[in-house]
Amino acid sequence: MTDTVNRPADRLAELVEGVRHARMSTWMVVALLAVAVATNAAVQDNFFTPYSMTSTTATLVPLVLVALAQAVVVIGGGIDLSIGASVTVASVTAVVVMDGQESNLLAGAAVAVAVGAGCGLVNGLVIALLRLQPIIVTFATASVFSGAALLVLPTPGGSVPASLARGYRETMLGLPAGAWLLLAVLGLWFLLARTRLVRHVYAVGGDPAASYASLVAVPRVQILSYVLCGALGGLAAIALLANSGSGDPFVGLGMTLDSVAAVVIGGIALTGGRGSGIGAALGAVTLALIENSIFFAGVPTNYRPLVSGLVIIAALALSALTMTDRRRRR
Amino acid sequence: MSTVIHREVSVVADRSVGWAAVVRDPIVIAGVVTVALVVVGELVSPGFAGWGQIVNMLRVASFLGVVAAGQTIVILSGGGGIDLSVGKVATFAAIVGSRIMQGDDAGVAAGIVVPLLVCAVIGLVNGLGVTMLRIPPFVMTLGMTGVVHGLIMVYTNGRADGRAAPALTTLVNGKIVLGLPGVLFLWVAIAILVTWLLRRTTFGWRLFAVGANTQAAELSGVPVRRTVILAYVAGSVFAGLGGLLLVGYTESVMLNLADDYTMPAIAAVIIGGTLAAGGVGGYLGTAVGAVTLTVLTSLLTTLNIGSAWRTIVNGVVLVALLSFYGRQKRLRA
Numbered sequence: 001m002t003d004t005v006n007r008p009a010d011r012l013a014e015l016v017e018g019v020r021h022a023r024m025s026t027w028m029v030v031a032l033l034a035v036a037v038a039t040n041a042a043v044q045d046n047f048f049t050p051y052s053m054t055s056t057t058a059t060l061v062p063l064v065l066v067a068l069a070q071a072v073v074v075i076g077g078g079i080d081l082s083i084g085a086s087v088t089v090a091s092v093t094a095v096v097v098m099d100g101q102e103s104n105l106l107a108g109a110a111v112a113v114a115v116g117a118g119c120g121l122v123n124g125l126v127i128a129l130l131r132l133q134p135i136i137v138t139f140a141t142a143s144v145f146s147g148a149a150l151l152v153l154p155t156p157g158g159s160v161p162a163s164l165a166r167g168y169r170e171t172m173l174g175l176p177a178g179a180w181l182l183l184a185v186l187g188l189w190f191l192l193a194r195t196r197l198v199r200h201v202y203a204v205g206g207d208p209a210a211s212y213a214s215l216v217a218v219p220r221v222q223i224l225s226y227v228l229c230g231a232l233g234g235l236a237a238i239a240l241l242a243n244s245g246s247g248d249p250f251v252g253l254g255m256t257l258d259s260v261a262a263v264v265i266g267g268i269a270l271t272g273g274r275g276s277g278i279g280a281a282l283g284a285v286t287l288a289l290i291e292n293s294i295f296f297a298g299v300p301t302n303y304r305p306l307v308s309g310l311v312i313i314a315a316l317a318l319s320a321l322t323m324t325d326r327r328r329r330r
Numbered sequence: 331m332s333t334v335i336h337r338e339v340s341v342v343a344d345r346s347v348g349w350a351a352v353v354r355d356p357i358v359i360a361g362v363v364t365v366a367l368v369v370v371g372e373l374v375s376p377g378f379a380g381w382g383q384i385v386n387m388l389r390v391a392s393f394l395g396v397v398a399a400g401q402t403i404v405i406l407s408g409g410g411g412i413d414l415s416v417g418k419v420a421t422f423a424a425i426v427g428s429r430i431m432q433g434d435d436a437g438v439a440a441g442i443v444v445p446l447l448v449c450a451v452i453g454l455v456n457g458l459g460v461t462m463l464r465i466p467p468f469v470m471t472l473g474m475t476g477v478v479h480g481l482i483m484v485y486t487n488g489r490a491d492g493r494a495a496p497a498l499t500t501l502v503n504g505k506i507v508l509g510l511p512g513v514l515f516l517w518v519a520i521a522i523l524v525t526w527l528l529r530r531t532t533f534g535w536r537l538f539a540v541g542a543n544t545q546a547a548e549l550s551g552v553p554v555r556r557t558v559i560l561a562y563v564a565g566s567v568f569a570g571l572g573g574l575l576l577v578g579y580t581e582s583v584m585l586n587l588a589d590d591y592t593m594p595a596i597a598a599v600i601i602g603g604t605l606a607a608g609g610v611g612g613y614l615g616t617a618v619g620a621v622t623l624t625v626l627t628s629l630l631t632t633l634n635i636g637s638a639w640r641t642i643v644n645g646v647v648l649v650a651l652l653s654f655y656g657r658q659k660r661l662r663a
Contacts, residue, residue: 130653131660133606135412139596140648147642154638257472270410270466302487306480313473317463
């Protein structure tokens with residue numbers, strides 16, 4: 001890589017190389033987030049009002065949970081392209097179980113997590129035991145899960161218990177429930193990061209062969225990482241239901257792609273073994289705020305997708321360029 | 331189910347190396363599955379394997395096959411190479427092309443060249459993003475999907491107009507020789523072109539070298555970045571070509587004409603035996619994979635299977651086929 005500096009392309013890359021510093025990606029996501037928050041505050045007059053904070057945080061919770069779910073498998077050297085479909089099938093199953101009855105609330109929530117974890121288990125078993133590439137397996141299971149979601153709930157409908165939807169918009173100690181849940185999710189990651197499973201996930205993602213040699217049960221860790229991913233997706237499904245109040249068999253359509261983008265913006269290497277769930281969470285928040293600010297900045301409707309696409313690519317580039325590059329493993 | 335199938339394959343593999351190589355060849359497996367699907371279709375619904383039906387299935391497969399040609403090249407380039415923007419790019423090419431043509435043969439040349447140039451620029455940006463900005467291909471091309479969608483909205487103001495030129499429609503739909511639609515001959519020509527590009531040109535050799543081992547290729551003096559960038563350019567240009575052929579088939583254009591081609595295009599490449607990791611594969615397999623997917627979809631439609639079950643079956647078939655030949659080495663060497 002260093003022996004061919006005579007081509008302009010390589011010279012540019014050398015220059016870029018020189019700009020980068022150690023662990024820059026960690027603060028890059030914080031900087032991007034700060035810019036996103038500042039932009040939002042500038043373009044949306046009522047951004048910091050309680051009402052706006054409630055609705056913003058309410059939409060953020062599922063995105064952050066899905067980004068965290070994606071982070072677990074990406075750190076483990078995999079990827080889950082079925083996470084959006086898992087969230088969808090978990091949420092429609094839960095809404096069918098809940099059927100608007102208060103007494104079914106807990107059962108419905110448990111079903112959401114169980115279905116999510118079940119989807120993860122299917123992915124994990126196929127990937128670890130059949131030794132197929134995660135990107136293709138989860139690409140295929142995504143169509144299986146979204147087909148299953150359509151069987152469970154063919155058209156949008158159903159309702160969640162009123163208390164779930166109401167509680168989700170409650171304000172406690174001056175902060176909306178969504179903000180508390182976001183803090184709880186970050187707390188959850190702090191706990192998870194200290195478990196042996198997640199430490200093994202880092203090891204397997206960093207170097208499966210070395211992990212195997214160090215007596216890490218690689219297939220078991222892979223399977224459990226997908227189960228954990230799916231279970232987090234189940235939690236995201238509950239948050240989605242609480243936010244929308246009803247079921248939708250297409251709700252997770254864009255979530256997979258958002259989750260991967262969030263993970264990259266959050267400074268997690270898609271090659272595995274590096275990054276943190278906190279980064280993914282901040283990446284998800286940044287991504288959502290970018291969309292939000294474009295909506296409020298008064299960009300003409302027809303130009304909105306173009307502007308948001310360009311801004312997202314810029315954010316991805318900033319994160320990717322600042323990623324420290326100890327091993328360039330392509 | 332797939333584990334059982336795999337065990338049978340391993341038994342065969344133990345028996346003799348030459349025989350096993352044929353049985354485990356993805357193209358052979360995909361071909362056998364396709365023929366089996368056609369036979370099953372004929373058994374459950376007589377007429378499914380009729381000449382007209384088969385020609386029609388091949389015609390539907392050709393659009394997917396052309397879009398998937400670019401996807402094959404991108405996936406072969408390795409490094410997680412994948413192009414999620416092909417569907418949107420194909421749609422954009424169709425929209426630009428039909429607006430230039432306006433249903434008039436006078437605009438047919440410009441109506442084909444201009445969209446393909448636009449696609450080449452999109453592919454160039456994808457390639458630069460992946461190589462220079464180091465954005466993982468998956469998210470780079472995903473972001474590009476958003477940008478192209480944005481370009482479509484700006485270009486059309488949310489309303490697509492224009493029509494394919496009659497000459498293009500004749501080329502695609504017209505029965506030129508032996509009563510076969512022209513697009514099939516075009517597809518064969520494109521298949522030969524792509525195979526030649528991959529097997530007989532410097533670009534092709536470099537592509538396989540980069541896909542198999544980027545570092546080794548770089549150390550051997552292969553211009554890695556240029557090769558990868560060209561792969562993405564090819565990916566977008568073939569996608570655009572597929573979109574143009576599709577609009578020749580449908581004549582009028584829609585805002586989401588070819589959007590749904592992205593996922594089947596990836597599936598066709600994988601079914602055709604090209605490794606998702608890059609460096610191994612070819613276009614013949616992809617073409618067979620495109621036919622397999624099309625026949626499967628027709629069969630499920632013929633059986634009156636709802637779209638929910640259809641997507642489930644598609645996913646299961648992909649995993650099942652992959653478990654024949656997509657397996658990676660054990661950690662315990």
